[in-house]
Amino acid sequence: MRKELPVIVGAFAEEEQADAAVAGLKAFDLEPDLIGVSMRVDGRAGDAVHLVGVMAPPRLRGQIERLFLACDALLLGGPAEALAAFGAVPHPGVIEDGDVKLPSGREYHDSTNGRAR
Numbered sequence: 219m220r221k222e223l224p225v226i227v228g229a230f231a232e233e234e235q236a237d238a239a240v241a242g243l244k245a246f247d248l249e250p251d252l253i254g255v256s257m258r259v260d261g262r263a264g265d266a267v268h269l270v271g272v273m274a275p276p277r278l279r280g281q282i283e284r285l286f287l288a289c290d291a292l293l294l295g296g297p298a299e300a301l302a303a304f305g306a307v308p309h310p311g312v313i314e315d316g317d318v319k320l321p322s323g324r325e326y327h328d329s330t331n332g333r334a335r
């Protein structure tokens with residue numbers, strides 16, 4: 219049976235910070251299927267919050283946490299912390315902005331060549 223990787227979630231005030239975190243994750247050669255992004259409204263302040271979640275290989279856990287902190291994460295934790303604070307955890311392989319979900323992983327159909335990625 220395949221063991222699930224632990225999930226690390228970072229919450230960012232600015233879209234640019236979340237984008238920088240995702241770019242950093244990609245620089246670690248992580249598969250897009252392991253990364254998820256969603257935008258939520260923080261109920262307490264009414265501000266947009268950009269969540270980045272990643273299924274983190276244990277060898278990269280410290281580097282990912284440092285990356286998120288360097289990108290000024292408001293919150294750094296696991297799924298339980300993200301659920302408690304924002305009511306959501308980004309789904310791996312999906313970039314979600316409000317009600318729009320854009321696939322980013324290879325489980326989705328690639329319409330340019332008619333095959334799954």
